[in-house]
Amino acid sequence: MADRETIVVVGASLAGGRAAETLRADGFDGRIVLIGAETDRPYERPPLSKDVLRSDANDEKVFLRPATYYDEQVIELRLGVRATRLDLANRIVEVDSGPPERFDKLLIATGAKVRPLRVPGADLPGVFYLRTLGDARAIRAASEHARRILVVGAGFIGAEVAASSRMRGLDVTVLEMLPVPLQRGLGDAVGRIYGEIHRERGVDLRLGEGIAAFRGHGRLEQVITASGATIDCDVAVVGVGVQPEIDWLVGSGLTLDNGVVVDELARKNVPDVFAAGDVANWWHPTLGHRLRVEHYENAQNQGVAAAKSILGNAEPYAPVPFFWSDQYDLTLQYVGHATGEDEVVFRGDVATRKFLAFYLRHGRLVAALGINRFRDVSAARRLIRDGVPVTEEQLSDEQVDLRRLAGR
Ligand SMILES: Cc1cc2nc3c(=O)[nH]c(=O)nc-3n(C[C@H](O)[C@H](O)[C@H](O)COP(=O)(O)OP(=O)(O)OC[C@H]3O[C@@H](n4cnc5c(N)ncnc54)[C@H](O)[C@@H]3O)c2cc1C
Numbered sequence: 001m002a003d004r005e006t007i008v009v010v011g012a013s014l015a016g017g018r019a020a021e022t023l024r025a026d027g028f029d030g031r032i033v034l035i036g037a038e039t040d041r042p043y044e045r046p047p048l049s050k051d052v053l054r055s056d057a058n059d060e061k062v063f064l065r066p067a068t069y070y071d072e073q074v075i076e077l078r079l080g081v082r083a084t085r086l087d088l089a090n091r092i093v094e095v096d097s098g099p100p101e102r103f104d105k106l107l108i109a110t111g112a113k114v115r116p117l118r119v120p121g122a123d124l125p126g127v128f129y130l131r132t133l134g135d136a137r138a139i140r141a142a143s144e145h146a147r148r149i150l151v152v153g154a155g156f157i158g159a160e161v162a163a164s165s166r167m168r169g170l171d172v173t174v175l176e177m178l179p180v181p182l183q184r185g186l187g188d189a190v191g192r193i194y195g196e197i198h199r200e201r202g203v204d205l206r207l208g209e210g211i212a213a214f215r216g217h218g219r220l221e222q223v224i225t226a227s228g229a230t231i232d233c234d235v236a237v238v239g240v241g242v243q244p245e246i247d248w249l250v251g252s253g254l255t256l257d258n259g260v261v262v263d264e265l266a267r268k269n270v271p272d273v274f275a276a277g278d279v280a281n282w283w284h285p286t287l288g289h290r291l292r293v294e295h296y297e298n299a300q301n302q303g304v305a306a307a308k309s310i311l312g313n314a315e316p317y318a319p320v321p322f323f324w325s326d327q328y329d330l331t332l333q334y335v336g337h338a339t340g341e342d343e344v345v346f347r348g349d350v351a352t353r354k355f356l357a358f359y360l361r362h363g364r365l366v367a368a369l370g371i372n373r374f375r376d377v378s379a380a381r382r383l384i385r386d387g388v389p390v391t392e393e394q395l396s397d398e399q400v401d402l403r404r405l406a407g408r
Contacts, residue, residue, distance in 0.1 A: 005030035007310060008093055008101045010083045011109030011245075012036025014044060014296065015277025015303035017064045019107050022307035024073045032075045033101055035093065037082040040133055041067060046296055048136035049160035050326050054168055056140065062133060083110070086252040088270060105272045105310050108249070108260050109303060112242035112278040112294055117152060120213040126220030127236045130157055139237060146234035147171060150223050152211050154181035156325050157239035159194065163327035166201050173204040173231055175211055175223075186334070189344045190357050190369060194327075197353065201328055242294060244279045257281060259292045264316040266306035276306035286318045287337060295323035320385045333374065335381040336367030345395045348373065356380070358395045365390055375403070382406035 007023060009016045012034045020034045036042070043062040051058035070077045078098065085094040086106075093101045114129040121127070128139045139161075143149060149165045151158045154176035165172045174181070180191035181198065198205050210226035214236060223231045244259035255261040255269055259281035266274045266282065275282075277299035281292040293299075298321060305317040325332045330353055338359035348355035356376055359367035364387055368380035379402035383390060386407070394400045 005104045006033060006102060007031070007105045007107065008033045008035065008103035009107045009109055010035045010093060010248075011111055011277070011279070012038070012042050012077065012079060013109065013111055013277070014042065014064070014299040015111070015279075015306070016107065016109035017042030018300050018303035019109060019276060019307040019310075020075050021065070021073070022304045023310065024075065026308065026311055026313065028311060030104075032073075033078060033103075034070075034075055035078045035081050035083055035095065035101065037080070038132060038134075039080040041065070041070065041077060041079065043133055044296070045131070046324075048133060049130060049157055050164060052133070052136045053140055053143075053161065053164040056137075059133070059137070083248050086249055086254070088253050088273070091272075103272075106274065107266075107306055107310065108273070108275040108279060109277045109299075109306075110245040110248070110279050111299070113245045114238070115241045115243055117211070117238045117240055119211055121215050121220070122238075124214050124216050124220045125218070126216065126234065127214050127238065129238050130161060131242070139235065142235045143168065143170060148173070148233045148235075150175070150231060150233040150236045151239065152236060153239040153241070154178075154195075154198075154205065154207075155239055155241060156182065156185060158237070159198070159327055160325060161237045161239060162198060162203050163201070166203060167328065171204075172202070173206065173233065174198065175206050175209045175225060177208065177210045179208050181205065181207070186357075186369065187338065187340060187342075187344060187359070189346075193350060193353075197328065197330065242278070244281070244292065246279065261290070264318060265309040265314045266302060266317065267309060274306045274310055276302040282317070284318060285316050291321070291337070293321055295321070297322045320381050322381065330371050331374075332369060332371050333377040334367065334369045335377055336365070336384045338367035342366055343392075345392045347376075347396050347398060356395075358390075360390070360392070360395075363389055363391070365395075379403040379406045 042064045082096045083093050114131050148171040151162050151174045162172050181195045183191045213224045215222045260275035262275045262282045264283050264285045278294050284291045308314045322335050342359040342361050345358045354372050357369045365383045370377040383406045
């Protein structure tokens, strides 16, 4: 076994899991070792803030593959094992339990970890973060007998937790430092609409408001806001963002800058080291800048692309980024990559929450968002990918068929 070529994948989640599957499916017959800090086999995180939070009927549906799959494919799963150091010179990954792993090729897929909130009382029982299946189960169990939940942060995780909690009948308060919810992801105009959606559904949404402390006698009972208000709550969920999981790579000699810096073939500047998923800050050849994406489709597709690159079969990875978010009965889909400065044009009926928002720069579509408008979002994706010139009039007019504009 010792002299068989070995590919070590660190991070046994979506990017790492899909990469390991692809290595085998594409004919690699050496050792594949998948090292993961969590004790669960690879699973998908999107259901955690949605179905899993609302019901325990869905826990088994999150896994990428049946438990038997990894043995069948001879993929060595080392779960509950954390990589602690990378020794590049000797090609060794050191771990916190069991023997170190020597590699011929290494894929870094350690994703992202939650940003901690450093305020008094943040370690009280009843205060949660949401990143893992274990977190989702713990929040669900704690919410079982709760009446009031407080959510810190109105980004995607916070907004989805708020929606799922309202759907379970809980009283929900959301604190958000920024003046608009989901502002970083969606911009002001659409963020404000989401603010209305949550308020219409009974969320007490407090904008421009931070948190000063969690309080309670042995368990969470109250939150004190930055402006001095006191809010009673039984459970709190903190969703104030994530950061790339690169601690174990510090001092390894790899270039680290808001993640692991890689090129469009998921390669590092040193041979035989690759990165994919939430941890990768990669060069996007058509956007012409680096990008670190914290969304499902990228982790999945970049994991596959990195595996192909490891095997020498890669094409440059240059997708039109995509993500979705489910809140209440609304599915939001977003394609492209906008900045705060882009012009926004609407199509459809904002009042009935079935609309599109287009983000334009110099007469080209750079991003588009649809609420319950699935086919139009796919057409917008093609318009962005192909750089088709478009006008505001065309985009705002329901009579103009986006699929025809996109050349289909
Ligand atoms: C609650 C929630 C809901 C989401 N909903 C959506 C959604 O609706 N739409 C969407 O597009 N995206 C969504 N996402 C984002 C999406 O799930 C992530 O982009 C995706 O999980 C990233 O996959 P990854 O494999 O790159 O990293 P991760 O999923 O972060 O996995 C990294 C893995 O590496 C492990 N690890 C870290 N350090 C080490 C180490 N040193 N040694 C060994 N293992 C290590 C971690 O424990 C983890 O299991 C959601 C995320 C969360 C948390």
